[in-house]
Amino acid sequence: MKKIDNMTVTQIKEYVVTRQKEEYPNLIPMLKEDHRAAVKKIGQNLEKKTAARDQEVQRIEKMKSIESGYYDQGILNIGGIDEVGRGPLAGPVVTCVIILKPDSSRLYVNDSKKVAKKNRETLCEQLLEDAVDYAIGQVDCDVIDNLNILNATKKAMTDSLAKLSIKPDLLLIDALHIDTDIPQKAIVHGDATSYAIAAASIVAKVYRDNLMQIYHEEYPEYGFDHNMGYGTAEHIKALKKYGPTPIHRKSFIQNLGLK
Known part of the structure; x- marks a missing residue:
């Protein structure tokens, strides 16, 4: 020294x-x-x-204590799965399933809503480096309108599972139960209490935010670059002025007197 x-x-x-x-x-x-x-x-x-x-x-x-308990039992391929975009008026609901290496321990991983945008993007890159496998599920507004948002979310989750190259031994899910033969554990507030679910939340959030940036270029009047399709006062004002776009959820905006 x-x-x-x-x-x-x-x-x-x-x-x-x-x-x-x-x-x-x-x-x-x-x-x-x-x-x-x-x-x-x-x-x-x-x-x-x-x-x-x-x-x-x-x-x-x-x-990581939940995952660590399973790792100690020899269950190594644990898939954390979570969704973003259940509440917006526009854009898809997006899910991510991610299988992380057991030694992944990135600081500041948390529920994506609690992580600043810049940190989310950095963590997303780091988590994908730590991933054994991951996949994204995406269900657009027409399917959301037909199925309802809960069933559309479950569909996005099963769609993401179908894209994996490696089948998880166990799924940790944020407070949902989905149709799969893979053993699953639903955890209330999982994105804030489970490392794997929080990781999935971050990757899904970054993916969906980037997608909404692309939609913003096509429909700049609605402020998708910062409201991400959520029903802000600015967004609702634009809806009433310009009407809905093809990415708006009809079942969500009907209470605004719009179809």
């Missing part, structure tokens, strides 16, 4: 940035005991950062 007594505050900041987290327990006391207030502050901030990271590691370990 380098002596910091003869280093300037700027040099110390640059030095800290280059250190590995394993060095922090020895580095933090040195910084906090320095006679300079600015250096003490660096130590305090590093201590807070380390504590926050340790807390996040523990949260991910807790999220």
Whole structure:
């Protein structure tokens, strides 16, 4: 460990940035005991950062506890499955099923609604790197109108399962039961409590958001690039002015006096 007594505050900041987290327990006391207030502050901030990271590691370990129990039983190909887009007025409902390597432990994985857009996109890339296999299911508005959104969601899930190259030994699903011969476990609030389901939620969300960006280019009046088809005041105002597009769900907008 380098002596910091003869280093300037700027040099110390640059030095800290280059250190590995394993060095922090020895580095933090040195910084906090320095006679300079600015250096003490660096130590305090590093201590807070380390504590926050340790807390996040523990949260991910807790999220993985369901999967870990099955891994210990030799059940390795666990498919996490989740949907996005059940509530919007426009666009498809999208599902993802993902089988992750047992050692996947990406920090900040969570229910996709709780993850900032930039972080979702980064995590999506990382999770796909960790995937043994994954697939997307997509059901568009006409099928949603015919089946209702619950049955359309289940169809999207079974469609995604059919696309997998590897058959899961077990499915973890967010509070649903679907028609499949694969053993399944429904978990209430699964996207916030199961690592595999949360991972599926993130991948599905990124996929659907990118799709809505494409729809925005075709129908720019509705603000799909930021409302993602949900019924914001701006979206409803555009609907009443321009009428529905081919991607709007008739069964959802009929209460607005539109068909």
